[in-house]
Amino acid sequence: MELLVTLFANFLATNGVAIGAGIAALTGLGAGIGMGIATGKAVEATARQPEAVGKIRTMLLFGLAFAESTAIYGLLVSLLLIFVA
Numbered sequence: 670m671e672l673l674v675t676l677f678a679n680f681l682a683t684n685g686v687a688i689g690a691g692i693a694a695l696t697g698l699g700a701g702i703g704m705g706i707a708t709g710k711a712v713e714a715t716a717r718q719p720e721a722v723g724k725i726r727t728m729l730l731f732g733l734a735f736a737e738s739t740a741i742y743g744l745l746v747s748l749l750l751i752f753v754a
Contacts, residue, residue, distance in 0.1 A: 690750040696743025700736045707732050 711729040715722050 686750050690747040693743050693747035693750060696746075697740045700740035700743075703736045704733055707736070 707729060711725050714725050718725075
């Protein structure tokens with residue numbers, strides 16, 4: 670058991686930054702899925718109420734901006750882990 674813990678600790682010490690950067694980069698996956706769902710729902714809402722397309726578009730763009738900022742933060746964290754740590 671001690672050998673397993675030692676091997677795992679050595680693995681994290683040598684590859685921990687790469688693992689952390691990979692996990693941080695996965696935020697783009699969640700943001701992409703969220704943006705796809707939001708866009709699909711906006712299209713459905715526009716099809717149901719074409720007269721509300723202006724309000725729907727405004728709310729969609731705000732939501733997409735927040736989702737994209739999450740992806741950019743994840744990218745920033747992964748780049749910081751790769752180049753600074």
